[in-house]
Amino acid sequence: MTRAGVNLSALFDPFIIGGVFCYFLSFLLFLPWLAVRPVSVAVPAAGLTYALVAVAGWVLRGETLTAMQITGIVAVGIGVWMLAK
Known part of the structure; x- marks a missing residue:
């Protein structure tokens, strides 16, 4: 497998997908927090x-x-x- 193939397969790792989801969720939750603090x-x-x-x-x-x-x-x-x- 090529180096690019190894890196691309990491995108489908459940921890990577979960991390990206949590990062996006934290961004959405941070905006209202920032509006009132x-x-x-x-x-x-x-x-x-x-x-x-x-x-x-x-x-x-x-x-x-x-x-x-x-x-x-x-x-x-x-x-x-x-x-x-």
């Missing part, structure tokens, strides 16, 4: 996506989270919480 709160809250993706990888795919990654997830959460206050 100050940008200084709404945009940093979007940073929670990075933390949620890491946790989802751990829960759904069995990926390991290092102590540094867990610390980063907690730091992002605290930062978003502080900006929302």
